[in-house]
Amino acid sequence: MLAAQNEAIEAGDFVWRTDREDVHMNIEAALTDMIGEPAKKLHTARSRNDQVVTDLRLWCRDAIDSILFHIKKLQVVLVYLAMRNEGLIVPGYTHLQRAQPVLLQHLLLSYVEQLERDAGRFIDCENRLNFCPLGACALAGTGLPIDRFMTSDALGFTAPLRNSIDAVSDRDFVLEFLSASSIAAIHLSRLGEEWVLWASEEFGFLVPSDSVSTGSSIMPQKKNPDPMELVRGKSARVVGDLITVLVLCKGLPQAYNRDLQEDKEPLFDSVKTIMGMLEVTAEFAQNITFNHERIQRxxxxxxxxxxxxxxxxxxxxxxxxxxxxxxxxxxxxxxxxxxxxxxxxxxxxxxxxxxxxxxxxxxxxxxxxxxxxxxxxxxxxxxxxxxxxxxxxxxxxx
CATH class of the missing domain: 1.10.40.30 (Fumarase/aspartase (C-terminal domain))
Incomplete structure (x- = not known):
């Protein structure tokens, strides 16, 4: 029966009743309907405060694993692109002026290095957020003899958070997550900008295939590298999500405040956006060629x-x-x-x-x-x- 309820929630078929205060009360009531009085023990030594932030840390952990997967995928694509262009020399630029010749492979691997630092920041963030708030309750803990180390271990956390006030009020891990996402988004935006320039008539170094470019409604000669323009533009969203939560947290006293419910939307948005940016960049990189003749000229x-x-x-x-x-x-x-x-x-x-x-x-x-x-x-x-x-x-x- 419990599995059926889980499936109903995941499928969007669960009936959420507005006369029940929130998601927690809906779940508890549904469990009570299924098994009776023992379900009322569900809320023992728990508060919405510690449950929500526990769930948020679990969600962030899974999201980081997904982002790391997409970062590695893009790195692999860039390495293959470098391997296919062995020996190709391109102008290297400083101040957007031709400076010194460099191997294209060298330039492509510079992007791989940036992505590796991005991955490192997400890994560091995951290591720091992987501590369990559960059992901190509203802010002061509980008088019941609960075993927070057992629940922490069962959920795959490193350990329970040491201070119950900090456990429910901390959103540093959200800020760090959004900061790592913003830096990664900036790297992708810079790559996007370079490839948009290279695809221009003025440069002509890069040719996107039809599958990753668009034409113009009135100028048939154009071949626009729209995906990388969108990557460049979406970076503003991710940076904006970070600023939103920074401003949200700047005036909050300890411990939990209802303002913190506003951290979810920018966090979810940034993860969806950064994964989309990584996917689009990888797809674009798999569908480009370099114009050797134009580069040589x-x-x-x-x-x-x-x-x-x-x-x-x-x-x-x-x-x-x-x-x-x-x-x-x-x-x-x-x-x-x-x-x-x-x-x-x-x-x-x-x-x-x-x-x-x-x-x-x-x-x-x-x-x-x-x-x-x-x-x-x-x-x-x-x-x-x-x-x-x-x-x-x-x-x-x-």
Missing amino acids: ALPLGIWMQQPSPITLLRRTSHDIVGRCVAFCLSKDCQLSDLSLDELMAIDPVFEKDVYEFVGVNNSVSKFCSYGSTGSACVSEQLSYWVSKLGISTDASE
């Missing part, structure tokens, strides 16, 4: 040169020499690789015939060797790390 517009010889010059001296080379190239409207050795030596005698091993996009990228840099060997190590950590296949075609 963009690369020569920058003038890149690694230090022209093994480390024998001070960094500032090298910077000055390369700066003079760049100025000379701009005056002649050419690239460094177009200059003769005589022209380079006229700028500074430090140059030798091996200078052409250091000039140009491919040579520049190949010379990066510091830990975590965009050099091919370094990026290969990064990629291997993520393949192992995420437990994914090395078949880039999957």
